[in-house]
Amino acid sequence: MVSVTRSVFGELPSGAGTVEKFQLQSDLLRVDIISWGCTITALEVKDRQGRASDVVLGFAELEGYLQKQPYFGAVIGRVANRIAKGTFMLDGKEFQLPINRGPNSLHGGLWGFDKVLWSPQVLPNGVQFSRVSPDGEEGYPGELKVWVTYTLDGGELMVNYRAQTSRTTPVSLTNHSYFNLAGQGSPNIYDHEVTIEADAFLPVNEALIPTGEVAPVQGTAFDLRQPVELGKHLQQFSIDGFDHNFCLKQSKEKHFCARVRHAASGRVLEVYTTQPGVQFYTANFLDGTLKGKGGAVYPKHCGFCLETQNWPNAVNQSNFPPVLLRPEEEYNHTTWFKFSVA
Numbered sequence: 001m002v003s004v005t006r007s008v009f010g011e012l013p014s015g016a017g018t019v020e021k022f023q024l025q026s027d028l029l030r031v032d033i034i035s036w037g038c039t040i041t042a043l044e045v046k047d048r049q050g051r052a053s054d055v056v057l058g059f060a061e062l063e064g065y066l067q068k069q070p071y072f073g074a075v076i077g078r079v080a081n082r083i084a085k086g087t088f089m090l091d092g093k094e095f096q097l098p099i100n101r102g103p104n105s106l107h108g109g110l111w112g113f114d115k116v117l118w119s120p121q122v123l124p125n126g127v128q129f130s131r132v133s134p135d136g137e138e139g140y141p142g143e144l145k146v147w148v149t150y151t152l153d154g155g156e157l158m159v160n161y162r163a164q165t166s167r168t169t170p171v172s173l174t175n176h177s178y179f180n181l182a183g184q185g186s187p188n189i190y191d192h193e194v195t196i197e198a199d200a201f202l203p204v205n206e207a208l209i210p211t212g213e214v215a216p217v218q219g220t221a222f223d224l225r226q227p228v229e230l231g232k233h234l235q236q237f238s239i240d241g242f243d244h245n246f247c248l249k250q251s252k253e254k255h256f257c258a259r260v261r262h263a264a265s266g267r268v269l270e271v272y273t274t275q276p277g278v279q280f281y282t283a284n285f286l287d288g289t290l291k292g293k294g295g296a297v298y299p300k301h302c303g304f305c306l307e308t309q310n311w312p313n314a315v316n317q318s319n320f321p322p323v324l325l326r327p328e329e330e331y332n333h334t335t336w337f338k339f340s341v342a
């Protein structure tokens, strides 16, 4: 049994609208999602002893989400991650997007899908958000109709993304939740055990753009096919964290992506997806300056993201999975976040 409760979360400045909150509850999970950016603001999961903790970083109030902050819990679009120099060619025409991170376009631009109000519709076991991204929004071609649907089933949260376009455009949608299975506000994720089902990853240049090489993980710090304890692993390989795309099975069927286990609480998160990639990000850019829920501070490495998506900068890399959506097609991807205790 899933219940869905609707309430007001906050008012946008200058009468720009009301942000609503949808609370989905099963006997195992409780998740709060707001209509600003389709953002997951809380996710309560029980531990081995049946004690619930909120395992996602975020803010108690709308104001937190409106300040400059690193996409906590939000849906990212029109194209997740980076497009090199914000430019690409399509049908012989060059497109230039706003540059918003170093020399690149990151996460849909200045006003991406995380920074807009979506129209909600309550479902028996979840909530569906929709919006129309106008032709030319953030420099992207074509009017894009988008639907993001969250549904809960026991310990599993499913997120489905659909889109239709009036002109050919790149599309790659994801959710940017930061998890800490010890409970949000815990200082780091070093005691988390991580497995990612990927034989290859994408090396990046100094601007975090993939070089184009699809590198085998074998014998590198990126071989996470067997569980590793994150803190020890970072030390062993002397690396400062992950912010990389791992190449998943390229099948549009549901496939296993990753498993993260927090031994002390027993909480386990398994991710399944239809997407060809996952950006594993260990919150390297957090620096403890943001004030989160319950007085939490968020230092570097206090959370992890598993952003299932197409490979970064695919629009400029012909050897990466196709990212273009054409008018006669439908974009349709699903990711499952499955929580359990072990």
Ligand code: GLA
Binding pocket: 070, 071, 081, 106, 208, 243, 244, 279, 281, 285, 305, 307
């Ligand atoms: C993604 C990117 C990171 C960073 C975060 C948000 O994970 O890959 O480089 O931009 O989003 O700060």
